Amino acid sequence: MYGSEGKGKILTLLSLNANHHDLNETAPTLKDVNCVAVSVAVSWTGEAIADFLKKVIGIGGMPVAYLKDGGTDLAKATRLLAEQGLPSVSIDDISHTVANLLKHEYQNHPMFDIFISAVGKVSKKFKQTVLACLAPPKVSTKSRFMNLRRLVNWAAQLLRHSPRGRAPKGSVLSKLRAGIDQIPRCRNFIECFLRDSGTLSECQKILKTKGLNLETYEESKKLLEAIPPRSSVRTGFTNWLDKHIIIAKELKLENIGMPITSDNIESLFAVSKQHGTGEIKDANRIALRMPAMCGELGRLKTAFLA
Incomplete structure (x- = not known):
């Protein structure tokens, strides 16, 4: 590298x-x-x-x-x-593979640019205020899709802090709602991204710890069932698994576990x-x-x- x-x-x-x-x-x-x-x-x-x-x-x-x-x-x-x-x-490498799959699926999502723009605006509004502790985490733009899950997870937590119903005038909740910009509009994008990235994150934990072998191959396939069958994320990662279990067999590592990170x-x-x-x-x-x-x-x- x-x-x-x-x-x-x-x-x-x-x-x-x-x-x-x-x-x-x-x-x-x-x-x-x-x-x-x-x-x-x-x-x-x-x-x-x-x-x-x-x-x-x-x-x-x-x-x-x-x-x-x-x-x-x-x-x-x-x-x-x-x-x-x-x-x-x-x-x-599995990490770069996952980042590329998420990039392919979500970079052209109609809400992606709106989400990224909203995150920047929220960051500016929250800094040096009572809401500074809720500002978004810093994510490197160079490897954005390897770290985007941190931002999306932050947005999901932010929405949980803003439940439905009226907020008293001048309250912290009212200030929060006034400052989160377009984040609520991105709710569907947030939920789908967390579903896909969360599933792939679970697969990575297993495969990085144990390597790719026949057992972890089947475990990962089972986890992928949480993602819709036609999703490019699911098909892409399935293709990666199928390709690399063949390599593991070629190297006689299908029972031991082949390093993949x-x-x-x-x-x-x-x-x-x-x-x-x-x-x-x-x-x-x-x-x-x-x-x-x-x-x-x-x-x-x-x-x-x-």
Whole structure:
């Protein structure tokens, strides 16, 4: 995975034991992975990533599989390596898959833009008032659909604080109703989004903790019944399950549990940015610290730096 900081973009490669779920009863954490390679460049293309991975493979050997997000550059890199005689299966990270499914279903929803606009207006109205504690949470616009559930859940709670019936003039309830803008109009959007995202959240909890195996595959299929059959969210996630249980069988992990989340690399970027970077974030300084943030204390750490 790569992320941008300052004038550079960091590409980081972590290793995780494919049998993690046979050895652990929890989802992988940073102590379960090792940073095997890290590099900084002005930009990363599919070709550049493929060349970098080829160097790493020359030192450490072929990986069992690539666990990656939905980025087109990463997909192109693995395809180029396969064309060069270095094929390996690709596992699509579940978090990015879910975010993309929700984006496809709700980005063009007639109430989506109204909802986002209303949230911004409510935030401005509530700040530095008696209602400041009810202001919406901050959500990164860069990965909005990975965090949108927090906003929608906030809106649902806000509506619960505003029950039907008259509110006394000048009361906190009357001030609340005056400040929530178009949120009540979005009630149907809120309910549908929470139904879909809530179901997928339950699936993620199971699959991230236990991995994808025959048992968790069936559990997830059962949970998806809460979503209408024709929903693109349900069909899309069903397709993801069907595709990846085949990969799990190919890797002989269908009984153990195949790792399906790249949350560790997200955590690594978040932690690395917080330590010793100074007021001005510098990609090279952050990259140098990344190997030390992974694995267990006391183990010798080596990483390919380029």
